[in-house]
Amino acid sequence: MSEIVKQDTRDQLPAVEQTRGTVTYTPRFDILETDDELTLYGDLPGVGPEDLDIRFENDHLLVHAKVPPRHDGREPIYSEYGVGDYYREFRISEAVDAAKISAEMKNGVLTLHLPKAESVKPRRIEVKAE
Amino acid sequence: MFSTRWQPLNDVWSEMGRLYDEMNRLFDRYGHADPRRRPAPGYPALDLTQDENNLYVEAELPGMELSDLEILVTGNDQLSIKGTRQQPDGEAGVWHRRERMAAEFTRMITLPQPVDPDKVEASLKLGVLTIKLPKREEARPKKITVKTG
Numbered sequence: 001m002s003e004i005v006k007q008d009t010r011d012q013l014p015a016v017e018q019t020r021g022t023v024t025y026t027p028r029f030d031i032l033e034t035d036d037e038l039t040l041y042g043d044l045p046g047v048g049p050e051d052l053d054i055r056f057e058n059d060h061l062l063v064h065a066k067v068p069p070r071h072d073g074r075e076p077i078y079s080e081y082g083v084g085d086y087y088r089e090f091r092i093s094e095a096v097d098a099a100k101i102s103a104e105m106k107n108g109v110l111t112l113h114l115p116k117a118e119s120v121k122p123r124r125i126e127v128k129a130e
Numbered sequence: 131m132f133s134t135r136w137q138p139l140n141d142v143w144s145e146m147g148r149l150y151d152e153m154n155r156l157f158d159r160y161g162h163a164d165p166r167r168r169p170a171p172g173y174p175a176l177d178l179t180q181d182e183n184n185l186y187v188e189a190e191l192p193g194m195e196l197s198d199l200e201i202l203v204t205g206n207d208q209l210s211i212k213g214t215r216q217q218p219d220g221e222a223g224v225w226h227r228r229e230r231m232a233a234e235f236t237r238m239i240t241l242p243q244p245v246d247p248d249k250v251e252a253s254l255k256l257g258v259l260t261i262k263l264p265k266r267e268e269a270r271p272k273k274i275t276v277k278t279g
Contacts, residue, residue, distance in 0.1 A: 028230045034223035041218055043230050045190035045257035070258070074179035074186060077242060081175040081190060108192035108257015 023084035027063070035122055038094060038114040044086050045108035046070065052105065054112070056098050061090040063110070095119065172237045174211065174259075185243050185263040191215075192257030193230075199254070201261060203247040209261070210238040244268065 030041040044052075046067050053064040065086040095117040104111045174189040187209060191199070199213040217232035245263040252261045 030218070030228050030230050031226040032218070032220050032223045033226055038226075039218075039223075041230065043190075043192040043257070045192040048256055070188070071177075071179050074181050077178040077180055077185075079177045081177060107194060107254075108190070 024087050027086040040112040042110040044110050049105040063088050173235045187261040189259045191259050196254045203250050207241040212236040
């Protein structure tokens, strides 16, 4: 599975809007492949289900999350990370059953289930003894 | 016959790519003016803010519950955050990518202001830990009345 950056020339997808001038970060993901599905686990702290925009088009999975600022009214002292939107794009080379993709968001972790299309699931071949 | 196209400079490009990554890694610690782009000295990365009455320490800890964490504040204004991040079970499959950290961690810092350990509150929402530490009386800004006359 390979990953592409977002300078891709597909005109049907809108460019990521930067109307607020916020920084956008690339979230970290783990990807697990089992016989039945591809499972993606993404760290998206500060994001609730309503802040997410996930699309699957033409073998590309796009994850975009808007993160509201958290430190209003407080004076900064020392900072080791910044708060901003998240964006990541994956190119999925497996045949995926797009209609069955599901996602859950819990404690800032996004879990995406991409079930494999029936035709690509490994099939056990029965060998009969003669 | 060879079936793959011979690309001149293929090897050169990949070597240069590797050199580029190495240089980036080397200069990562020292080359960034913006502290948010330097790797944090420990896990989790922390963010300290304050208002008039409180100090706030925030950390991004996705996938954890408050019960997985141990947060301690000592009378010497030291704060420690300790916990274990579980990883999802990958027994039945193959990992294509592992980027998320999953291990035991401890981070201890000395707070820049004296705080009252008895009044500390912690909350964990959407994977963001916020620790509110009320400042001790002597640390609060005091209004100075200026007498005229």
